[in-house]
Amino acid sequence: MTATRPSARSGVDRPAGPSPLRRLLPGAPATAGPRGSTLLRHLAGAVLAGALVVLLTNQLPPYQNLQVARVCAFLCVTAGYTVLVGLNGQLSLGHGALMATGAYTVALVQRAFDERGVQGRWILPLSLLAAVAATALAGLVIGLAAARLRGPYLAGVTLAVATLVPAVSTIFTGVFNGEQGLRFPAETPPAFLGAYFQPERWLAWIALLAALLTVLLLANLVRSRFGRSLRAVRDDEVAARLAGIHVARTQVLAFVVSAGCAGLGGGVYAVLTATVAPGKFPLELSLFLLMAIVIGGLGSLAGAVWGAVLLVTLQDLPSLLTETFSLSGGLAQRLEGNLALAVFGLILIVVMLAAPGGLHGAVRTVAARLRARRRVPED
Amino acid sequence: MDRFLFLTFGGLSTGAVYAAFALALVLIWRAARLVNFAQGAMAVATAYVGYAVASATGSYWLGLGAAVLAGLLLGALVERVLMRFVGHANPLNEVIVALGLVLLIQAVLGMVFGNGYRPAAAPFDTDALTLGGVAALSPYDLWVLGAVLVVVVLLALLFTRTPIGLRMRAAAFAPEVSRLLGVDVSRMLTLGWALAAAVGALAGMLVVPTGLGLHPHAMDLVFVVAFTAAVVGGLDSPAGAVVGGLLVGLILSYVTGYLGPDTTPLAVLVLLLAVLLVRPGGLFSSAKARHV
Numbered sequence: 001m002t003a004t005r006p007s008a009r010s011g012v013d014r015p016a017g018p019s020p021l022r023r024l025l026p027g028a029p030a031t032a033g034p035r036g037s038t039l040l041r042h043l044a045g046a047v048l049a050g051a052l053v054v055l056l057t058n059q060l061p062p063y064q065n066l067q068v069a070r071v072c073a074f075l076c077v078t079a080g081y082t083v084l085v086g087l088n089g090q091l092s093l094g095h096g097a098l099m100a101t102g103a104y105t106v107a108l109v110q111r112a113f114d115e116r117g118v119q120g121r122w123i124l125p126l127s128l129l130a131a132v133a134a135t136a137l138a139g140l141v142i143g144l145a146a147a148r149l150r151g152p153y154l155a156g157v158t159l160a161v162a163t164l165v166p167a168v169s170t171i172f173t174g175v176f177n178g179e180q181g182l183r184f185p186a187e188t189p190p191a192f193l194g195a196y197f198q199p200e201r202w203l204a205w206i207a208l209l210a211a212l213l214t215v216l217l218l219a220n221l222v223r224s225r226f227g228r229s230l231r232a233v234r235d236d237e238v239a240a241r242l243a244g245i246h247v248a249r250t251q252v253l254a255f256v257v258s259a260g261c262a263g264l265g266g267g268v269y270a271v272l273t274a275t276v277a278p279g280k281f282p283l284e285l286s287l288f289l290l291m292a293i294v295i296g297g298l299g300s301l302a303g304a305v306w307g308a309v310l311l312v313t314l315q316d317l318p319s320l321l322t323e324t325f326s327l328s329g330g331l332a333q334r335l336e337g338n339l340a341l342a343v344f345g346l347i348l349i350v351v352m353l354a355a356p357g358g359l360h361g362a363v364r365t366v367a368a369r370l371r372a373r374r375r376v377p378e379d
Numbered sequence: 380m381d382r383f384l385f386l387t388f389g390g391l392s393t394g395a396v397y398a399a400f401a402l403a404l405v406l407i408w409r410a411a412r413l414v415n416f417a418q419g420a421m422a423v424a425t426a427y428v429g430y431a432v433a434s435a436t437g438s439y440w441l442g443l444g445a446a447v448l449a450g451l452l453l454g455a456l457v458e459r460v461l462m463r464f465v466g467h468a469n470p471l472n473e474v475i476v477a478l479g480l481v482l483l484i485q486a487v488l489g490m491v492f493g494n495g496y497r498p499a500a501a502p503f504d505t506d507a508l509t510l511g512g513v514a515a516l517s518p519y520d521l522w523v524l525g526a527v528l529v530v531v532v533l534l535a536l537l538f539t540r541t542p543i544g545l546r547m548r549a550a551a552f553a554p555e556v557s558r559l560l561g562v563d564v565s566r567m568l569t570l571g572w573a574l575a576a577a578v579g580a581l582a583g584m585l586v587v588p589t590g591l592g593l594h595p596h597a598m599d600l601v602f603v604v605a606f607t608a609a610v611v612g613g614l615d616s617p618a619g620a621v622v623g624g625l626l627v628g629l630i631l632s633y634v635t636g637y638l639g640p641d642t643t644p645l646a647v648l649v650l651l652l653a654v655l656l657v658r659p660g661g662l663f664s665s666a667k668a669r670h671v
Contacts, residue, residue: 091471093478145652151470152414153655156606159416160648163603167644283599287478294475334490342486348479352472353464 038223046216050208057204065200066272071312072207073268076214078292078304078311080261083218085290086299087227088254089234090146090154094161095262096285101138102131102266103276104169104176110184124187124271128210131267132260139259143252162286166278181277203272210268214261219301221257230254284341291344295351297358306359310347315340384515385507386636387629392520393589394628395527399582400605401612401620402531403575408614410551410571411462413470416477419602420484421457421576422583423595425449427488429584430499430593439502446580454576458569485595494595501588523585530578531621538617547571600644604631607651613661622663 053072057065081095109127113119142161146154169176176182189202221227229250232240237247270276292311296303318339322332355362400418407415415421428449433442461480465472503518516524538544549557550567558564586601587593608627612619627650634646654661 085471089469089471091474145656148659149655152416152474153610153659155416155471155474156414156603156610157648157651157655160603160607160644160651163600163644164648167641170641171639171645283596284482287482290475290478291482334493338486338489338494340486341482342490345479345482345484345486348482349461349476352466352476352479353461356466356469356472 039220042216042219046212050212053208054205057201057208060201062198062200065198065204067312067316069200069204069207069272070269071308072204072211073265073272074289074292074308074311075211075305076265076268077262077289078265078296078307079211079215079218079301080258080265081289082293082296082299082301082304082307083222083230083261084254084258085293086297087222087234088230088251090251090255091151092142092146092158092255092258093155093286093290094142094158095258095289096281096283097162097165098135098138098259098262099266099269099285100165100276100278100281102135102263103270103281104182105131105134105263106267106270107182107184107276108175111182114185121190124206128264128267128271131263133263135263135266136256136260139256139262140252142259143255146255147248147251159283159286162283165281169278176278179278181275181279183275186274187271206271207268210264214264215301215304218257218261222301226250226253287348288344291348295347295358297360298356300358300360303358303360314343317343382636386632388507388516388520389636390629390632391625392516392523392628393586393632394608394625395524396582396586396589396624397601397605397608397628398621398624399527399530399578399585400601401608401624402534402617403579403582404605404609405612405614405617405620406534406571406575406578408609409617410547410568410575411458413462413473413477414606414614415575416474416602417457417480417484418575418579418605419598420481420595421450421453422579423593423598424484424488425453425576425580426499426583426587426593426597427492429580430497430587433500439500443581443584446584447577450577450580451573453580454573455569457576458572462572463565463568488595492593492595496592496594499587499593505588519588526581526585530581531617534574534578534617543570600647603644604647607647607654610651611654611662613663616661616663619661619663623661 053068057068060068077095077099081092084090084092106127109130110123113123142158145157149157166179169181170178187199187203187206189197189199193202222230229240229245232243232245233247233250240250241247266281269280288311292307293304294307295310296305296307318332318335318337321335321339351358355365357365400422403418403422404415407413407418425446429442429446431442432445433439436442457480461476462473465476467473501519503522505517505519507517507520508515536544538548546557546562547567547570549560550562550564551571554564557567582605583598587597590597604627605624608624609620610623611627612621612623627647630650631643631646635643638646
C-alpha cells in the first residue's frame with residue numbers, strides 16, 4: 001500500500017503492476033500493451049470464428065446446419081455454466097431448468113405478439129432479450145439462496161430445481177399447456193436472402209450470433225476484475241474477503257450471469273424447433289450439460305465449445321451405429337437414447353478420474369510435455 | 380378428519396421409506412463426508428436385480444434378499460473401483476463422478492431391461508384396512524414400517540454395541556488416530572458404503588411397489604426427497620434422518636392430498652430451501668453453520 005503511494009502521488013505514468021490476484025490466472029498474465037487490448041483481441045477472434053462458421057454453413061445440407069445451430073445454442077449455455085462451476089466453484093444442477101425458463105419465455109412472448117396479430121423482425125430479438133431477463137431474474141433468486149449454501153447442499157437444491165420443470169408446467173397448465181407444451185410461429189429467413197434460402201442456415205446464423213455474443217462477453221468478463229474476483233472466491237473465501245471482495249455479491253452475480261446465458265441458450269434452442277415442452281428439459285439435460293463442461297475442462301471457454309460439439313454429436317451416435325452395423329430393431333430401440341447416456345456417464349467418470357482438466361487441459365498438458373521433450377536433447 | 384387421518388397414516392408409511400433412504404445417505408456422509416448422488420440409481424439397479432430374482436423364483440423374499448445382497452456388493456464395488464480414486468482437491472469432484480454413475484447405471488438398466496415401466500408386485504395387500512370406520516394403514520404399509528424399524532434398530536445396535544461398529548465410528552471420526560490404533564480404515568470405508576447401499580436397496584424394494592412400477596428413473600424424485608429428509612434431520616445424525624424422513628413424508632402426504640400430486644416437487648424445493656436457509660445444519664444439529 002505504502003509502496004505504491006509515492007508513484008501515484010508523483011503522477012508517473014507507470015504501467016499498472018501485476019495484481020497479486022494475477023497468480024490465480026492460468027497461464028501467463030495477459031498484460032495490456034504489446035498484444036493490444038483484450039477486447040479487440042477477443043473481438044477479432046470472434047469475427048474470425050463467426051466468418052468460418054458462416055462459410056461452413058453455406059456448404060452444409062439442412063440437417064447438418066441444424067446441428068450447427070444446436071451446437072451454438074448449447075454453447076451459450078455451457079459457456080455461462082463453465083464460468084459458474086469452473087471459475088466460481090458453485091455446482092448448479094439446475095441449468096436445464098434455467099434453459100426451460102428461457103425457452104418458455106421466448107414462446108410466451110412470441111405467442112403474445114402473434115395473438116395480437118403483430119409481426120416483425122424485431123420480435124425475435126425482443127423475445128430473446130426477455131428470455132435473458134427472465135432467466136437472470138430466476139438466477140438471482142436461486143443465486144441469493146446459493147450464496148449461503150456450499151458444495152453438496154447447493155447441488156441438492158439445484159437438483160430439486162431441475163425436477164421442477166414438469167411439475168410447474170402441469171400446475172400452471174393454463175399458461176404452459178402441461179405436457180403438450182407451446183408452439184409459436186417458426187422463424188423464417190428474411191426476403192432479401194432470396195426465396196430459396198435454406199431456413200436451417202438462417203437458424204444457424206441466429207444461433208451463431210447469440211453464441212458469439214455470449215462467448216465474447218464472457219471472455220472479456222473472465223479477464224476482468226470481476227473474473228479475478230470469481231476465482232479468488234472459488235479458491236479461498238476468507239482470503240478473498242480479506243482482499244476486499246464481497247463474497248456473497250460475487251457469487252450471486254456469477255449465478256445471474258450464468259443464468260442469463262442459459263436463458264439465451266434455452267431461448268435459441270426453442271426458436272430452432274418453434275416449440276417448447278417439458279419433455280425437452282428432463283433432469284438428464286442438466287447432467288448432460290455438466291458432462292459437456294467437465295469434458296472440455298471446467299472453467300475453460302474453449303472447453304465449453306468442445307463440450308457443446310460433443311453434446312450434439314454424441315446424441316446421434318445410436319442412429320449412426322444402427323446404420324453402420326445394421327443392428328436388429330429390438331436392440332436398436334434399446335440403444336436409442338440409452339447409448340448416449342451411457343457414453344456421457346462414462347466420459348464424466350473417466351475424465352474426472354484420469355484428466356480433471358478435461359480435453360482442453362489434457363491437450364495442453366500433452367503439448368507442454370512434447371515441448372519439454374524436444375527441449376531435452378538441446379541441453 | 381377422516382381424510383386427515385388417512386393422509387397421516389399414508390405419510391408415515393412413505394416417510395418410513397424416505398427415512399431408510401435418508402439413513403443410507405447419512406451413513407455415507409458420516410463415513411466419507413460426501414453426499415452420494417448416485418444413491419437413487421444404485422437403489423434402482425438393486426431393485427431390478429431383486430424383482431428379476433423374485434419373478435424367476437416366484438418368491439418375493441428371495442428377491443428381497445437378492446436385492447440387499449446386490450446392494451452390499453454394489454456399494455463395496457463403487458467405493459473400491461470409483462470413489463477411492465477421486466481426487467479430493469475439489470469437493471465437487473465426488474459429486475460429478477456420482478452423477479456420471481447415475482447416467483451410466485440408468486443407461487445400462489435401460490439397455491438391459493428396456494425403458495418401459497415393469498410391474499412390481501407387492502408382497503402384501505396395498506388396500507387400506509378400515510379401523511373403526513376410518514381408512515388406516517394397509518398391510519403393506521405395516522410391512523414397510525416394520526421393516527424400516529427393524530433396520531434402524533439393527534443399525535443402532537451395530538454402531539453402538541459391536542466392536543466393528545465402534546471401529547467404523549472411530550475410522551470416520553479420526554482416521555489417522557484409528558489407523559495408528561490398528562483399525563483398517565480403508566476396509567471400514569468400504570464396509571460403510573456397502574451397508575449404506577444395502578439400506579438403500581431395501582428402501583428401493585419398499586418404495587417401488589407404491590409407485591408406477593420399476594423404471595430406470597423411478598428413484599429420481601425419491602432421491603431428492605430423501606436428500607431433503609437427510610438435510611432436515613442434519614446430514615450427520617442417523618436419528619435425525621429417521622425423524623426427518625417421517626416428517627417429510629407427512630408434509631408431502633398433506634401437500635399431495637390437499638393440493639394435488641403435481642405440487643410435490645415444488646413443496647420439496649420450498650421445504651429444502653426453508654431448512655437450509657433457516658437451520659443449515661438441520662433441525663437436530665448443535666453445530667454452528669460456517670459463515671464467511
